[in-house]
Amino acid sequence: MRVAIVGFGFSAEKSHVPVYRDRSDINLTAAVDPVTARRAAALRQYPNIRVYETFSDLLEEYSDEIDIIDICLPNALHLENIKQALLANKHVLCEKPLVLNKNEYNELVHIANEQKRILYPCHNYKFAPSIVHAAYLIKSGEIGKPLFASFNIFGAGFQRGVPHWQPDWRKDKALAGGGIMSDHGLDAISVAQTLFGGSPQRISAHTRSLNEADSQLEDLAIFCLDWEEKLINISLSSIGSIPKAYYRIQGTEGEISIENNDVFLSVQNKPVQHIFVPTYFDDPGHANWFNGLIDNLLDCINTKNTEPFPLMEAGLVLDIIEKANSSSYNGGVWMGLEFIPKSLQLVS
Template sequence: MKRGALIGYGFIGEQGHARGYTQSNDLGIDAVVDTHPARREKAAQALPGVAIFDSAESFFESELSKRLAFVDICTPPATHAPLARAALQRGLHVLCEKPITTRAADADELVALARKSGRVFYPSHNYTHAPVLKRVQGLLDEGALGDIHMATLSTFRSTHARGVPEWRPDWRREPEISGGGILMDHGSHTFYVAFAWMGAYPTKVSARMLRSAHAPGGSATDDDVACELTFPSGIVRCHLTWRAGNRKVIYTIHGSGGGLRVEDDKLELSLRFGTPGSYRWETREESVASHWMSASHEAWFTSVFGDFARAMRERDLVPETARDAIACMRVIEACYRSASEEGRAIAVDCSA
């Protein structure tokens, strides 16, 4: 079992990652880093025997850091690039929460550094590990829907995800910390899922967004985003909002052989048979427990950790999830640019 350090003991670090490690057969945590005294105290209580550090610098300078294999970065987005850079330079593998950076140029730099240092850079793209989306990917891999030409992905949230009360609980509304609003917070989840379903990266994007005047402090971040991604084989439309009346994900996929709809844990599959003019349809419904209502998605992390362990074991330094993460950042940047230009279509190159 490879051992590592958890950097950042906020909501997702505590409720998602730390709990996931207690259930993992592949990875374990020997150190926790957090700058806030109350969070360090909580970590010490929850994880007895784990070394506690008050800064990343003190951890990186410690003898313990030299004996560990990886770091797991669960801090706000603006800190991801410097922390990942420091870890890779010291010979540590990196697991990093999304978005991996707040700029595509920083993501490119980290991937180049991972290759140079011979260490894995692995983004935590946990939506692909949700059981219902694993089921969807299995159906696509089997060719159940034929050639995919359209998809829609809607993520409804009634507000931004609040952080822990001890430290800036509304940091997602502070662009200098978060990098942006819901597009930066949830865009990666939406886009890497879309890449997998379409089997490619988009070549063009357009977007529009709104900012709420009723957000805490008068939000300077985007609350409501609608965007369209053009792929070589079709179109994907996405809607992300922090202003919904409920919490829900609704996805649809459409192909030459049928379509499907995901609403949280429910999956409706419609298969088409016959020829034009005499089509017949077979529809069935499934329920795949995925616990979408849990904001921490703790049940998904053992699968994430298993694939990260595989990447370290096989020296898969820049796995597909890392390439997807770079593409996500390029699409996010293009969406912000498009929205600033009244929704003008922006060409995007995700191939590099």
């Protein structure tokens, strides 16, 4: 498959390109970026690719040489570029969050179906090795019936983009679209979906903006999801100094806890089992998770599956974020969720 990257910044360089380089089934043929230094960075790694200042230039000159457009742009630029790619008859891989609201999402799902193209958001936490392993343990019945989970994700400020463009675009609501809910919140919901399958019925949330950014994007969120007879409690903050993520899942017969590369399985009357699963949550590029995601994207393309599960999950996440804001505004009241995903299942 021939791929062109649109937006050659941090995520393209540190997460996508290292994986494309090692795969024989992906051929990177072009990159688009308005910034000279970023086009130069692309050429340093791939001297033989075409580089363009605008996506329209690429489509005009080189469209026949591309099967997949890989969009690694700041969030608010996803919608228009995805539309352009789908209408040019390309499959689309797009960094997360896919879009900023449910109207944009519905419009894109409609266009992808009309064009019979695959639209695949990069929900890479579904492919994080320790999460996949914990999902396997739950599915195998190791902890009995799951009852409760608690996720704590502590970030250290807004992540910065490459210095050559607008490194602080995540503090600008017009470009970022949202704060921690659409960043670590999306990932935590994706982890819950991978561990438990299905989808939640309601949410109660409290969000706060403690940062000094003018846009007052939320950087603290505590929410509870009522998820098919389980309660999932998620605490997110980006106001700390050291990034850390902890996941604990309690079942009727045992418990799983995940801290970075260490998975601990505690089952009644047995010694705690420690399983080392190299995952590296603290590496923001997460390049080692990207291979599984690309395998799944190519599988969706080959089987003409126009409802890849990360696309269904993206709709669920947008519904959860919208209801989290309403719940928090109303003092944490429970809000029902409306998005009924057709095909949300465990990653096998």
